[in-house]
Amino acid sequence: MRETADETEQRCSIARSLEVLGQKWSLLIVREAALRSRTRFAEFRAELGIAPDVLTDRLARLVDAGILERRKYREAGEREREEYVLTGAGGALLPVLAAINAWGDEYRPSSFGPAAIYTERETGAPVRLAFVDDDGRELDRDDVVVIPGPSFIGAA
Amino acid sequence: MRETADETEQRCSIARSLEVLGQKWSLLIVREAALRSRTRFAEFRAELGIAPDVLTDRLARLVDAGILERRKYREAGEREREEYVLTGAGGALLPVLAAINAWGDEYRPSSFGPAAIYTERETGAPVRLAFVDDDGRELDRDDVVVIPGPSFIGAA
DNA sequence: GCGCCTGAGTTGGAATTACCAAGCTAGCAG
DNA sequence: CTGCTAGCTTGGTAATTCCAACTCAGGCGC
Numbered sequence: 001m002r003e004t005a006d007e008t009e010q011r012c013s014i015a016r017s018l019e020v021l022g023q024k025w026s027l028l029i030v031r032e033a034a035l036r037s038r039t040r041f042a043e044f045r046a047e048l049g050i051a052p053d054v055l056t057d058r059l060a061r062l063v064d065a066g067i068l069e070r071r072k073y074r075e076a077g078e079r080e081r082e083e084y085v086l087t088g089a090g091g092a093l094l095p096v097l098a099a100i101n102a103w104g105d106e107y108r109p110s111s112f113g114p115a116a117i118y119t120e121r122e123t124g125a126p127v128r129l130a131f132v133d134d135d136g137r138e139l140d141r142d143d144v145v146v147i148p149g150p151s152f153i154g155a156a
Numbered sequence: 157m158r159e160t161a162d163e164t165e166q167r168c169s170i171a172r173s174l175e176v177l178g179q180k181w182s183l184l185i186v187r188e189a190a191l192r193s194r195t196r197f198a199e200f201r202a203e204l205g206i207a208p209d210v211l212t213d214r215l216a217r218l219v220d221a222g223i224l225e226r227r228k229y230r231e232a233g234e235r236e237r238e239e240y241v242l243t244g245a246g247g248a249l250l251p252v253l254a255a256i257n258a259w260g261d262e263y264r265p266s267s268f269g270p271a272a273i274y275t276e277r278e279t280g281a282p283v284r285l286a287f288v289d290d291d292g293r294e295l296d297r298d299d300v301v302v303i304p305g306p307s308f309i310g311a312a
Numbered sequence: 313g314c315g316c317c318t319g320a321g322t323t324g325g326a327a328t329t330a331c332c333a334a335g336c337t338a339g340c341a342g
Numbered sequence: 343c344t345g346c347t348a349g350c351t352t353g354g355t356a357a358t359t360c361c362a363a364c365t366c367a368g369g370c371g372c
Contacts, residue, residue, distance in 0.1 A: 006205065011268045013260030014187050014253060020264075021256070022183065024359080031170050035302045036310070041320050047310070049162065051360050056321065066263065079368040081319060089263040094297060095255040095285055097170060100177070103252055104169030107222065107245040108176075112167045112307030118287070121299045125289055129251055132286045133276060136294040141250060143277045146191045151268030154192070154203070180330075197349050207331050212350065235339040237348060314372090322365065329358070336351070342344085 011151045020065040021096070025050050025058050030067065030086075030093055035116055039073075039083040059084055067093065098129050167307045176221040177252070181206050181214050186223065186242075186249055191272055195239040215240055223249065254285050 009015045021027055025048065032038040032047055045055055062068040067090040074080045098118055105114050118127045131139045165171045177183055181204065188194040188203055201211055218224040223246040230236045254274055261270050274283045287295045 009204075011266060012187070012271045013264060013266070014256050014272075015184065016264045016266065017256045017260035018183060022178075022180065024178065027174060027178065028171065031168070042318090045320095048165075052321065053323085053361095054359060077369070078318085081368095082321090089259075092259055092263060092297070094300065094302075095287070096252070096259055098287070098300075099251040099255040099285070100170050100173045103245075103248055104173035107248060108169060108172045110167060110169070110172065110307070114305040115168045115308040116170075116302050117305045118300055118302055120289060120295060121301045124303075127287045127289055127295060127300050129255070129285055130288045130292070131251070131254070131274070131283045132288065132294055133281055133283055136286070138288055138292040139276060139283060141248070144250065144254075144274055144283050145277045146250075146272050146274055147280075149270040149273045151266070152271040198347090201349095208350065209332095209352085210330060233340070234347085237338095238350095315370105316372105317370085318368095320366085323363085325361095327358100327360070329356100331356070332354090334352085337349090339347095341346085 008153050011153065020061055020067070021093075023058065023061070025054060026062065027097075027100075029055075029058055029062065030090065031097055033068065033084065033086050033090065034094060034097060039085050041082065041084075044084075062090075065089075095129060102129060164309050167309065176217055176223070177249075179214065179217070181210060182218065183253075183256075185211075185214055185218060186246065187253055189224065189240065189242050189246065190250060190253060195241050197238065197240075200240075218246075221245075251285060258285060 021030070028048055029044055029050075032044055036047070038044055038047060041052075041055065041059070044050065044059075045052060048055075050058075059068065059070075063070050063084070066087055068084040069087050071083050071085055072080050073083045101114075101116060101118075119125060120127050131141060131144050133139060177186070184204055184206075185200055188200055192203070194200055194203060197208075197211065197215070200206065200215075201208060204211075206214075215224065215226075219226050219240070222243055224240040225243050227239050227241055228236050229239045257270075257272060257274075275281060276283050287297060287300050289295060
């Protein structure tokens with residue numbers, strides 16, 4: 001996404017989020033980190049087939065954005081190397097991945113069936129994303145409306 | 157996103173979704189359509205400041221993907237023109253927008269406060285996205301784990 | 313020490329994509 | 343039959359991405 005969005009765009013948190021997440025490869029890197037526990041340069045590269053210069057750039061941006069943290073690791077008899085692990089902010093992207101995943105399962109189905117299933121840790125029971133009210137009661141998607149908040153500027 | 161993702165990538169519905177949603181501007185166009193009821197070429201162009209050739213391309217792809225529908229409209233004393241309205245599949249992207257919105261509000265805050273608030277249609281009560289189990293009970297995000305589904309290929 | 317291996321990157325050049333200003337086209341009003 | 347407007351094209355430039363090749367640092371076998 002362009003780096004210097006204008007001011008009204010900056011007021012939208014979707015636009016601000018997409019500055020980092022909307023770049024090519026960014027969300028796929030987060031997917032690898034969050035869903036498949038990848039941490040290393042070579043793993044991301046091999047799984048995604050991404051060019052190394054682009055991967056370097058994206059990892060740096062994700063670290064800058066606080067989504068990944070760069071750490072040292074050392075395997076037995078090896079030298080110190082770098083790895084990239086999800087931060088709290090990175091883990092908080094799980095609903096984003098789940099929402100995209102659910103939409104794709106429904107509206108861009110493949111013949112293969114789902115590649116990822118969201119479950120409850122203890123019971124293994126399936127879990128899905130839904131809109132809920134303050135009391136935790138589930139709502140139908142059609143009953144949700146979006147209204148402009150305090151920082152919204154522009155015509156309705 | 158590259159058009160010809162390899163086969164293992166094609167098995168992932170996140171990757172398939174991002175083929176259309178991951179391109180620059182696509183999600184912002186959906187945001188304008190879903191949250192602000194924009195329908196016209198000139199509206200998207202004015203709101204987003206997007207180049208017209210890119211907008212032409214993105215609208216065509218979103219129509220192809222079944223997210224927008226191209227329709228004729230005619231205002232009094234005007235000639236017939238085109239507009240782009242959300243389909244059911246397009247409306248089903250609301251959780252994706254909400255998830256990105258919520259993440260941005262929390263992890264990329266601005267000094268302006270939120271620009272969009274998700275509410276219940278009838279009561280106007282605030283609404284949020286959450287993971288729920290089959291009985292509609294809300295779960296903590298940390299209690300959700302993702303396991304490989306039937307189509308998953310690759311090392312854990 | 314010397315070369316070799318491996319993971320994590322650079323570097324250089326071609327190809328794709330986006331940006332910007334300008335122009336085009338249908339139909340309707342006057 | 344001129345102007346106006348929404349919805350696009352076109353042409354040239356700038357920015358991104360792709361790809362292959364190369365570097366760099368440390369540990370290991372010899």
